[in-house]
Amino acid sequence: MVIAIGFEGSANKLGIGIIQDGVVLSNPRHTYITPPGEGFLPRDTAKHHREHALDILQAALQEAKITPEQIDVVCYTKGPGMGAPLISTAVVARTVAQLWKKPIVAVNHCIGHIEMGRLITGAVNPTVLYVSGGNTQVISYSEKRYRIFGETIDIAVGNCLDRFARVLKLSNDPSPGYNIEQLAKKGEKFLELPYAVKGMDVSFSGLLSFIEERAPVLIKKGEYTPADLCMSLQETIFAMLVEITERAMAHCCSQEVLIVGGVGCNKHLQDMMRKMAEERDAVLYATDERFCIDNGAMIAQAGLEMFKCGMTSPLDDTFCTQRYRTDEVLVKWRD
Amino acid sequence: MAAEVIANELFPDSTITLALFRNVENVKEIRQCVMNGTFEAAILKTSMIVDPFQVIVAANKAVVHQNKVGKMMTKNVHSEILFNLSPSKNISDSFRKFGAGDTDQSVFIAVIDDKTGQTLQAIQNTVKGQQVDVDEVKQLSDLNNIKKIYKLTDAELSWSPLDALVTRIAAKDIMTI
Amino acid sequence: MERVLIKQGAEGKLYSSEFYGKPCIVKERFTKSYRHPALDKSLTTQRMKAEARALLRCRMSGIECPALYMVDIESRCIIMERVLNSVTVREYTRTLQEKDDAKNLLSLAKQIGEVLGRLHSNNIIHGDLTTSNMLIKGYGENSRIILIDFGLSYFDSVAEDKGVDLYVLERAFLSTHPNTEALFQVILDTYKDNNKTGAEDVMKKLEEIRMRGRKRTMVG
Structure with missing residues (x-):
């Protein structure tokens, strides 16, 4: 009956969650939302995390009806992510771990997403599409590693969406991607955009430059509405993601696909992926915004798995790192 | 020596008939028969052909285009074969270079859908020459001229002129060069 | 048909x-x-x-x-x-590895480098280089490589695109054929000899692209 608490703050979401043997006891979260047209900067994000950390921690404990004594392990996001926010979150984790005299586990953010996805959906050995503001990877488990089959060779798909939302000055509340998704539903006219799949990898920066340049002109001339452009952007980038996922599935002969990460909340992406899966007699697994978007429980879950294998870190090793590849971690807990 | 009657791979009811004649005295007359509609056929210049397969690929493409709306570039399926053989998009140039010339001494014939064999019969009756095996066209090819007109590279020639030619015929409408 | x-x-x-x-x-x-x-x-x-x-x-x-x-x-x-009497380079590599045939593995790597060098010096980007997209006819000294599957190909002279082409192959190669880093280096070395004017820039780009994977600040 192991209870783990997880601390996540690698980007603009601060989440602290508690898990007990595969059951999420609490998972509160607060997002740092910037005004429309602006992205979030490390220093301000770190400040936001510091300001909300104790409230969220208290909420997590209260909702779970757990006392610190009952917690067995403290888990935190080691990386990848933005430096200052990561550190400000890690400081809280380290502090409580020392206060409560609990072992610490340093967790890879991407693996947090994967393990949470597997827990919630029950997918056994899926091809994973991990898509967020900072990451775009197609991952498949093999011999104790989450191997990266395909990824973006430049920017992440979420980043592409966020930046386009800024061009259109869409609100960042609840997230730019969500607002693009809603607006896209009203889109009717399809604009052909550069489609860049390179082998198993994808590239978004060319596409982004293309649409960033043309959008203002096209809208002004009345040739395309913002909704049309949102629709066209989604259709194109999601098709690219589905394509590389399908290629990985064909390569690995996999019959399960799991989407994790903030962009995974997008229902249209899920629909497209489901269609592809069905055509291959495969199954799509997806979670909702509680778990797609960065959260503390996912760190607790991955941390729990690691804890059970003895993968704790002495205090000196509990640093953070902005760069942390998914395949760097030894996945001891799987066969 | 018999002509070859081949079933079309994609349209099973359609046929391609091939025939080769050497020591021909009356190419001009044969061409006139086609021009005044006595019979319908493609009268090809043998020196531009390296293998019957080259003609088959061009003929196959002509039949495929014939079955699609607005895909043929020339007036009928037989002139389309000449056009398909040529690397040029200029129709008159294609006819000039790939159609048999009045002073030629051999002709390669291709006929589409000669169901009853009547056209072949009519041609055989008209031609003053010797009908031979279609494979003999290999002896009549002018590789130097073919190389020049198709702009074949040395690498292509060294492997297989036939493969080089059929690739060009198949890719012609896709290439912008 | x-x-x-x-x-x-x-x-x-x-x-x-x-x-x-x-x-x-x-x-x-x-x-x-x-x-x-x-x-x-x-x-x-x-x-x-x-x-x-x-x-x-x-x-x-x-x-x-x-x-x-x-x-x-x-x-x-x-x-x-349909290219007869051929196998994919993927199968061929596996066979050679199973037999521990270092000599022919080396010669294969050189052949691959040669073909790719020539491909890129003619500004053709394959777009999907993997060992399943290369066929090999014959065995050992008398073998020839035949490239297939050009659906993602295009023509460009830009070094970045050629770098990506090689990067895609590198990842496909190393993940499909474990412990072949040294062999892949032979491919690159032979490539340089067969794309003399462009190779230096392409290698720089390849290195940059490799680093992007490791250096990317992954946020969110």
Whole structure:
């Protein structure tokens, strides 16, 4: 009956969650939302995390009806992510771990997403599409590693969406991607955009430059509405993601696909992926915004798995790192 | 020596008939028969052909285009074969270079859908020459001229002129060069 | 036309057949229902054209590839030569590794480097280089490499694109054939000799692209 608490703050979401043997006891979260047209900067994000950390921690404990004594392990996001926010979150984790005299586990953010996805959906050995503001990877488990089959060779798909939302000055509340998704539903006219799949990898920066340049002109001339452009952007980038996922599935002969990460909340992406899966007699697994978007429980879950294998870190090793590849971690807990 | 009657791979009811004649005295007359509609056929210049397969690929493409709306570039399926053989998009140039010339001494014939064999019969009756095996066209090819007109590279020639030619015929409408 | 299904990939189906007596492959691309119809049509057409153009251009440049027999955009079919008595480089590499045939592995790596050098010096970007997209005919000293699957290809002189081409192969190669880092280096070294004017820039780009994977600040 192991209870783990997880601390996540690698980007603009601060989440602290508690898990007990595969059951999420609490998972509160607060997002740092910037005004429309602006992205979030490390220093301000770190400040936001510091300001909300104790409230969220208290909420997590209260909702779970757990006392610190009952917690067995403290888990935190080691990386990848933005430096200052990561550190400000890690400081809280380290502090409580020392206060409560609990072992610490340093967790890879991407693996947090994967393990949470597997827990919630029950997918056994899926091809994973991990898509967020900072990451775009197609991952498949093999011999104790989450191997990266395909990824973006430049920017992440979420980043592409966020930046386009800024061009259109869409609100960042609840997230730019969500607002693009809603607006896209009203889109009717399809604009052909550069489609860049390179082998198993994808590239978004060319596409982004293309649409960033043309959008203002096209809208002004009345040739395309913002909704049309949102629709066209989604259709194109999601098709690219589905394509590389399908290629990985064909390569690995996999019959399960799991989407994790903030962009995974997008229902249209899920629909497209489901269609592809069905055509291959495969199954799509997806979670909702509680778990797609960065959260503390996912760190607790991955941390729990690691804890059970003895993968704790002495205090000196509990640093953070902005760069942390998914395949760097030894996945001891799987066969 | 018999002509070859081949079933079309994609349209099973359609046929391609091939025939080769050497020591021909009356190419001009044969061409006139086609021009005044006595019979319908493609009268090809043998020196531009390296293998019957080259003609088959061009003929196959002509039949495929014939079955699609607005895909043929020339007036009928037989002139389309000449056009398909040529690397040029200029129709008159294609006819000039790939159609048999009045002073030629051999002709390669291709006929589409000669169901009853009547056209072949009519041609055989008209031609003053010797009908031979279609494979003999290999002896009549002018590789130097073919190389020049198709702009074949040395690498292509060294492997297989036939493969080089059929690739060009198949890719012609896709290439912008 | 009698066809035997030999492979069903993500892109479409591959059939083995005969085209007027010549052994052939029929490549029939799927329509993908998950794509917007305009995107699907455009992509499929684009890829078929790319494949046809690349097959011609490779041949003209002295790079062995299948002969093209027919292209039908409306039915999304391409018919090309079926290369007989060949295996994929992927299978060949596995066989050589199983036999511990270092000599022929080395010679294979050199051949690959040579073909790619020539490909890039002719500004042809394959777009999907893997050991499954290369065939090898013959064995050892008398073998020849034949490139296939040009659906993602295009023509460009930019070093970045060539770097990406090699990067895609590197990742595919190393993940499919473990412990072959040294062999891959031989491919790159031979590549340099066969793309003398461009190789230096391409290698720089390759290094940059490799670093991007490791250096990318992954946020969110």
